[in-house]
Every structure is written in structure tokens, then in C-alpha cells.
Amino acid sequence: xxxxxxxxxxxxxxxxxxxxxxxxxxxxxxxxxxxxxxxxxxxxxxxxxxxxxxxxxxxxxxxxxxxxxxxxxxxxxxxxxxxxxxxxxxxxxxxxxxxxxxxxxxxxxxxxxxxxxxxxxxxxxxxxxxxxxxxxxxxxxxxxxxxxxxxxxxxxxxxxxxxxxxxxxxxxxxxxxxxxxxxxxxxxxxxxxxxxxxxxxxxxxxxxxxxxxxxxxxxxxxxxxxxxxxxxxxxxxxxxxxxxxxxxxxxxxxxxxxxxxxxxxxxxxxxxxxxxxxxxxxxxxxxxxxxxxxxxxxxxxxxxxxxxxxxxxxxxxxxxxxxxxxxxxxxxxx
Amino acid sequence: xxxxxxxxxxxxxxxxxxxxxxxxxxxxxxxxxxxxxxxxxxxxxxxxxxxxxxxxxxxxxxxxxxxxxxxxxxxxxxxxxxxxxxxxxxxxxxxxxxxxxxxxxxxxxxxxxxxxxxxxxxxxxxxxxxxxxxxxxxxxxxxxxxxxxxxxxxxxxxxxxxxxxxxxxxxxxxxxxxxxxxxxxxxxxxxxxxxxxxxxxxxxxxxxxxxxxxxxxxxxxxxxxxxxxxxxxxxxxxxxxxxxxxxxxxxxxxxxxxxxxxxxxxxxxxxxxxxxxxxxxxxxxxxxxxxxxxxxxxxxxxxxxxxxxxxxxxxxxxxxxxxxxxxxxxxxxxxxxxxxxxxxxxxxxxxxxxxxxxxxxxxxxxxxxxxxxxxxxxxxxxxxxxxxxxxxxxxxxxxxxxxxxxxxxxxxxxxxxxxxxxxxxxxxxxxxxxxxxxxxxxxxxxx
Numbered sequence: 131x132x133x134x135x136x137x138x139x140x141x142x143x144x145x146x147x148x149x150x151x152x153x154x155x156x157x158x159x160x161x162x163x164x165x166x167x168x169x170x171x172x173x174x175x176x177x178x179x180x181x182x183x184x185x186x187x188x189x190x191x192x193x194x195x196x197x198x199x200x201x202x203x204x205x206x207x208x209x210x211x212x213x214x215x216x217x218x219x220x221x222x223x224x225x226x227x228x229x230x231x232x233x234x235x236x237x238x239x240x241x242x243x244x245x246x247x248x249x250x251x252x253x254x255x256x257x258x259x260x261x262x263x264x265x266x267x268x269x270x271x272x273x274x275x276x277x278x279x280x281x282x283x284x285x286x287x288x289x290x291x292x293x294x295x296x297x298x299x300x301x302x303x304x305x306x307x308x309x310x311x312x313x314x315x316x317x318x319x320x321x322x323x324x325x326x327x328x329x330x331x332x333x334x335x336x337x338x339x340x341x342x343x344x345x346x347x348x349x350x351x352x353x354x355x356x357x358x359x360x361x362x363x364x365x366x367x368x369x370x371x372x373x374x375x376x377x378x379x380x381x382x383x384x385x386x387x388x389x390x391x392x393x394x395x396x397x398x399x400x401x402x403x404x405x406x407x408x409x410x411x412x413x414x415x416x417x418x419x420x421x422x423x424x425x426x427x428x429x430x431x432x433x434x435x436x437x438x439x440x441x442x443x444x445x446x447x448x449x450x451x452x453x454x455x456x457x458x459x460x461x462x463x464x
Numbered sequence: 465x466x467x468x469x470x471x472x473x474x475x476x477x478x479x480x481x482x483x484x485x486x487x488x489x490x491x492x493x494x495x496x497x498x499x500x501x502x503x504x505x506x507x508x509x510x511x512x513x514x515x516x517x518x519x520x521x522x523x524x525x526x527x528x529x530x531x532x533x534x535x536x537x538x539x540x541x542x543x544x545x546x547x548x549x550x551x552x553x554x555x556x557x558x559x560x561x562x563x564x565x566x567x568x569x570x571x572x573x574x575x576x577x578x579x580x581x582x583x584x585x586x587x588x589x590x591x592x593x594x595x596x597x598x599x600x601x602x603x604x605x606x607x608x609x610x611x612x613x614x615x616x617x618x619x620x621x622x623x624x625x626x627x628x629x630x631x632x633x634x635x636x637x638x639x640x641x642x643x644x645x646x647x648x649x650x651x652x653x654x655x656x657x658x659x660x661x662x663x664x665x666x667x668x669x670x671x672x673x674x675x676x677x678x679x680x681x682x683x684x685x686x687x688x689x690x691x692x693x694x695x696x697x698x699x700x701x702x703x704x705x706x707x708x709x710x711x712x713x714x715x716x717x718x719x720x721x722x723x724x725x726x727x728x729x730x731x732x733x734x735x736x737x738x739x740x741x742x743x744x745x746x747x748x749x750x751x752x753x754x755x756x757x758x759x760x761x762x763x764x765x766x767x768x769x770x771x772x773x774x775x776x777x778x779x780x781x782x783x784x785x786x787x788x789x790x791x792x793x794x795x796x797x798x799x800x801x802x803x804x805x806x807x808x809x810x811x812x813x814x815x816x817x818x819x820x821x822x823x824x825x826x827x828x829x830x831x832x833x834x835x836x837x838x839x840x841x842x843x844x845x846x847x848x849x850x851x852x853x854x855x856x857x858x859x860x861x862x863x864x865x866x867x868x869x870x871x872x873x874x875x876x877x878x879x880x881x882x883x884x885x886x887x888x889x890x891x892x893x894x895x896x897x898x899x900x901x902x903x904x905x906x907x908x909x910x911x
Contacts, residue, residue: 140806142892144878145799145820146479146635147828150885152836208833250834250886355839409839409852460870461708461847462721 156209162344170333174224177289184228186215188235217257220334229293234260254446255403307331309391309435324389334395341394354402357414362397365422396438406446413456420445472699473712477879485759485766486638493770500774501811503555503563507602508609509535520547525578537610538600540750542772544572580748599744600751605734608815625730626664630671631705634798637818639755642768643736644678648685654738667693672700703877707732758784760821762791778808795820800878830887841880851880851890858893866897
């Protein structure tokens with residue numbers, strides 16, 4: 131029978147809905163990342179922008195090709211793959227070969243998200259998983275940092291390396307990140323440089339100030355839970371502060387710890403990933419405390435200068451357990 | 465009002481209120497319609513039994529069906545008229561159930577002239593309860609639980625607090641609000657009658673702060689009485705009008721799971737029910753009409769109406785100017801817990817607090833996305849459950865696991881579905897799960 135015009139809809143209560151929607155949340159996060167994208171371009175030029183586009187392309191192509199949901203483009207519409215692509219790029223070096231960035235995007239979405247069953251099902255933050263894959267596969271390329279050179283329209287030779295090659299680092303001046311300088315040479319970078327971003331590092335390891343502002347915005351919009359950044363930063367400050375008080379010559383100051391490397395990027399955008407963080411307030415504190423603890427532990431005693439990625443991935447893995455142990459007692463069971 | 469900190473419960477939501485359509489409109493009496501439809505089971509418990517037959521002449525307020533047990537009440541004719549059928553009628557859930565149809569006597573003045581019940585002060589507790597049962601009174605907040613059952617304090621229990629529910633936390637509804645503003649004397653009188661039998665230590669009237677006029681008027685009225693009553697202004701939050709939430713808001717106590725308010729020595733009653741006690745004992749008026757908020761963005765003329773029980777909703781919509789284009793849902797009750805109607809031939813029943821015509825603009829039909837574990841539902845659930853987890857279990861048909869995760873403590877307020885940014889029908893799936901689990905249990909018991 132052909133249906134006549136629909137007049138009333140029969141469904142069950144509730145019949146009202148808040149204005150919140152998942153795509154809206156996701157796209158707002160994307161919006162909040164635009165200043166960082168502009169900063170990456172400002173400091174590292176077109177090369178950085180091309181890394182970003184390559185990573186995004188890897189994520190979006192994979193999401194579209196392997197999403198089981200129908201119609202396929204609804205999974206692109208929710209914006210989560212765009213966030214993953216942007217975040218992955220923000221933790222890559224500006225001179226990173228584009229084909230590697232693309233591959234990183236493919237792995238981030240494919241192995242980091244879709245293989246688990248898609249959005250909401252994954253245990254690990256997809257961008258960080260992609261980053262971990264790249265770190266394991268291309269340890270040299272991912273730790274070849276170039277200094278901001280102020281040339282907005284030049285590529286770096288390594289960007290355009292052919293697939294399966296790394297390319298020669300011929301035209302860019304290689305530099306060490308502030309954290310590597312700290313770890314291997316025991317020299318500290320002035321906090322003001324860390325805040326404004328004129329230091330070597332990955333696309334997003336530049337201006338701490340931008341991340342602080344974005345964090346405040348996202349907390350104010352209730353998109354991220356304030357407990358996560360607060361607990362991570364407090365733990366890092368207290369834990370690293372203890373070492374600093376014991377021996378200020380050897381150990382970095384808490385401020386340096388907070389503003390250097392990818393800590394703010396990880397704290398505000400990756401640790402707060404709704405999907406991979408605990409759900410209860412108590413669980414969030416435990417989670418943030420764990421991340422802060424591992425960051426300091428790896429940075430001070432680990433073989434790597436930076437520990438944010440592994441710290442978050444470790445606590446992602448602990449999240450189901452934290453959720454289990456921090457169950458809230460329902461009303462009427464006290 | 466210079467209030468320091470308003471009482472409330474933890475969690476809950478604050479949807480748009482939409483009360484501005486009707487909150488200032490005085491209650492008007494709806495004219496009598498041609499036909500009345502009266503299902504026999506308008507209350508929780510055993511349906512009443514018809515004591516009239518086809519062709520019988522009935523008078524307004526005359527008993528037409530009697531209670532069939534303790535948890536059951538009587539039913540009365542809303543008009544002078546003729547019984548046209550004692551047969552199956554449509555109820556508000558869309559089922560065909562036993563009921564009575566009455567055709568209105570077109571020449572009657574509809575003057576109410578029923579005898580008064582005995583003076584309540586001369587009655588024993590048992591006689592008082594029987595009289596209330598005879599008046600057909602049920603809780604007017606929406607659940608329609610027989611009032612006399614609630615007022616009967618079982619052996620061994622004490623009732624130290626009576627809490628009157630003037631929250632009206634559902635968006636759009638203003639019928640309790642108008643009752644408080646327009647009938648404060650009936651409310652105070654009803655409190656006096658009830659208190660004569662219950663003898664509570666303290667009586668609280670919980671009113672949300674968005675009804676300052678009601679708070680003011682009732683505050684003034686009780687100041688003149690000798691009853692131990694106090695008006696408690698509450699923070700505006702849904703679902704504060706739920707019995708357990710209101711007890712927590714007022715007394716700061718939790719009702720243990722599976723227990724009743726009396727287990728924390730309290731009795732909760734809707735404010736309109738209290739006014740109806742006074743109408744019964746002082747005017748002899750059984751529950752044959754009630755205040756209904758007729759509203760919604762798809763309605764031409766929103767109003768607070770005094771509607772005879774049994775009026776088909778098509779007549780009410782008509783009286784309010786009919787529907788505007790774009791109406792997509794017709795509901796009885798509030799938008800959070802009300803029932804959608806599939807036809808406009810169903811009647812206003814004793815539990816009908818509102819009749820709403822909504823458009824998709826407020827309903828905001830959602831495209832469903834995956835759960836992103838944002839935890840908004842956990843922060844909203846007044847019972848402190850984990851709706852996100854329950855939703856996942858429901859999706860995978862893990863009913864027993866849902867029970868282990870307290871799905872039976874859910875009273876279906878819908879806050880979780882309201883906040884879910886992924887548009888997941890959470891409470892809807894819990895309702896299904898509870899139904900299936902109950903069915904399974906009944907089968908196990910039988911077999």
C-alpha cells in the first residue's frame with residue numbers, strides 16, 4: 131500500500147532532546163584545532179601543511195573504504211576521522227615523508243578504530259595508535275626534527291620522499307627538541323619560547339599557549355572533562371617538582387615539564403578522548419594521575435625523551451579496568 | 465526571592481521549560497461535549513466493574529462502576545446522559561479495553577447535585593479510606609495510583625512526613641501550578657482533612673522555584689493555618705517530581721531500592737490530589753473532571769482547561785483552536801514521560817495532566833550514532849545508573865546482565881535519552897528489556 135502523507139509519528143517517550151549531538155561535538159573539536167593548524171603552517175611552512183593533508187587523507191580514505199555503516203558517508207559526517215587525522219599530523223615532525231603520514235592515517239583509523247567495531251568501540255586513542263605504529267616502523271624519520279625556518283612556502287626534501295624511502299635531509303637544518311636537549315644535553319629552553327612555539331618539535335609541539343587556550347575553551351563548552359587535564363597537570367607538576375627540588379641542576383623544572391613536548395597536546399586532545407577515558411569522576415582522577423605519573427617516569431628514566439604517547443596508551447589500556455573498579459552505587463543502595 | 469541554596473537531588477537535567485504558553489492562563493471550564501468515553505481501568509490496580517448497562521440514564525457525578533478490590537476505585541458519570549455502550553473502548557495506550565460510552569443529554573443544565581459524604585471528622589481511618597475510594601480519587605500527577613491505598617498506613621509503619629508534590633518538573637505542564645495559584649484554600653483544607661487521619665509530624669510542600677507565585681500564595685495561606693506545614697522551594701530540575709527524587713530533595717534521604725516512601729517514614733502526594741480531597745468532602749464532587757494543560761507549539765490556542773474525564777481528545781484540541789501545520793506528535797502527559805497517541809479518539813482519563821501537540825522542532829528527531837562514551841547519561845541519571853552500559857547490553861540482547869546492572873531501578877524518566885548526543889534510544893530499550901525480563905520471570909514461575 132502506498133503511504134499517504136505522514137501526519138503524526140508514533141514513538142515512545144521522551145519526546146524532547148537536548149541540542150547536543152555527536153557530530154556537533156566532534157566538529158567543534160575540529161574547529162578548536164584550527165589555530166594549531168595555522169600555527170604549524172606559520173612555524174614550519176607548506177611542508178607541515180602537506181603532512182597534515184596526507185594524514186587526513188589516510189584517515190578519511192580508510193574511514194570511507196572500510197566503514198560498514200550504511201550509508202558510508204554518515205561515518206565521515208560525524209567528524210571523528212577528521213579529528214584523528216589532525217591529531218596524528220600534529221604529533222609528526224614537519225619534514226615527515228608524506229607517504230608515511232598517509233600510512234599512519236590508514237593505520238590510525240583501520241587498526242585504531244574500525245577493527246574494534248568503529249566509533250566508540252576502540253580501546254586506544256586512534257591517533258596515538260597511528261603514531262605508535264609510525265614510531266615503531268620509522269624510528270629515524272619520526273625523530274628527525276627541523277627547526278622553524280620561517281619559510282612558509284618551501285617543502286622539506288624529506289616530505290616528498292618516494293614511498294618506501296626516507297629521503298635525504300638535505301635542505302633543512304636538523305635540530306633537537308627541547309626535551310631531547312634536556313635529556314641528552316641537560317640544557318633547558320626558556321619557558322617563553324615553549325609558550326609561544328619558536329622551538330623544534332612536531333607540528334603540534336610548538337605553542338603551548340594555544341593549547342592552554344583551546345583547553346579552557348573545550349572545558350567551558352563541556353566538551354572535555356576538566357578532571358582529566360587538571361589531574362594530569364597536577365600530577366606532572368607535583369611529581370616532577372619533587373625531583374626538581376632534590377636536584378635543580380639535573381632535573382627540569384615542573385613548568386618546563388608541562389610546557390615542553392606533546393604534554394599539552396596529549397592532555398587536552400588525546401587523554402580526554404571520550405571513548406578511551408573512564409566514565410566516572412573517580413575513574414577520571416585515577417586515569418589522569420596514572421598518565422601524569424608515567425609521563426614523568428618515562429621522561430626522567432626512560433630511553434626516550436618524550437613519554438606522553440605511551441603514558442596515554444597505557445592508561446587507555448587500563449580504562450576498562452578503572453571503569454570496573456569505580457562503578458557508582460545506584461540510588462537506594464547506600 | 466533572596467533564597468540561599470535551593471534544595472534538590474543529585475543528577476537530573478534541565479530541559480527547556482516551555483511553560484510560558486500557559487503558566488499565566490487561568491483555568492477555564494471546557495464546555496460539555498457530545499460523547500464521553502470511560503475506560504474502566506484508568507488507575508493502577510484492578511479495573512472497576514460497570515454497574516450500568518446500555519440505555520441507562522445517568523446523572524452527573526453518579527457512580528457508574530464500582531471498585532473490585534482494595535487497589536481499585538469507583539468511576540462516575542461526567543455528565544447527565546445516556547449509556548450508549550458497555551463494551552470495548554480505546555484507552556490511552558492504544559489498546560481496546562472494557563469501558564463505558566455515554567451520550568450527553570443535550571437538554572440538561574448539567575447542574576451538579578449529588579449528596580455530600582459524611583463530615584470527615586466523624587469518620588474512622590477505615591471509613592475515611594473507604595470514602596476516598598468511593599470518590600474515585602487517584603494520584604493526579606500522572607501515575608493514577610489509587611489515593612486511598614497510599615493514605616492507608618500499614619501496621620508497623622509510621623508516617624512522620626507528608627510531602628506534597630508541587631514540582632511539576634515536566635516541561636509544558638502547568639496544571640499543578642494553576643491549581644496552587646487558584647485553589648490554595650482547597651489545598652490547605654485537603655491537607656487539614658488528610659492530617660486529621662495521618663497525624664504527621666511535618667508536612668512539606670515542594671515547589672520548584674520557577675513558580676514564585678505559587679510559593680508565595682501557599683506560603684501566605686499556611687501561615688494563617690495551625691497545621692505544621694512548610695513550603696520548600698526547590699531548584700528547577702527534571703525529574704524532581706518523581707517520588708524518590710522529591711523525598712531526597714526535601715528530606716535528604718534515599719528510599720532503599722525496591723522500597724516505598726513509607727520505608728523512610730514519608731508519604732508523597734500530588735498537590736492536585738490534595739485539592740480533590742477537599743472537593744469530595746466539602747462539595748461531594750467525585751473525580752469527574754480535572755485540570756489539563758492543553759499546549760504545544762502545534763496548538764493554536766494553548767490553555768489550562770477543566771476537562772470532564774472521558775472527553776475525547778479531538779474535542780479538546782478542537783476547543784483549543786485545532787492544530788497548526790507541522791504537528792507531528794500528540795501526547796497525553798508531559799513530553800518526558802507522556803504517551804504518544806495514535807488517534808485523536810482516545811479520551812482524557814484520570815491521570816491526564818496534559819495534552820500536547822508538538823512539532824519536530826522541539827522533538828528534534830535524532831539520527832543515531834555510535835555511543836562515544838561521553839558519560840552525559842551517567843551524569844543525568846537520577847538513579848545513578850550507567851545508561852551507556854545498559855544501552856550496550858540491550859543492543860546485544862544481554863537481558864540478564866542488564867538486570868545485574870540494576871535496570872529494574874530505572875523508573876523511565878528519559879533523562880538519558882534526552883542528553884544522549886548520539887541519539888541512542890536508551891530508556892526506550894530499557895523499557896523493552898524490563899518487559900522481556902518480567903515476561904521471562906512470569907514464565908519461569910508458571911513453568
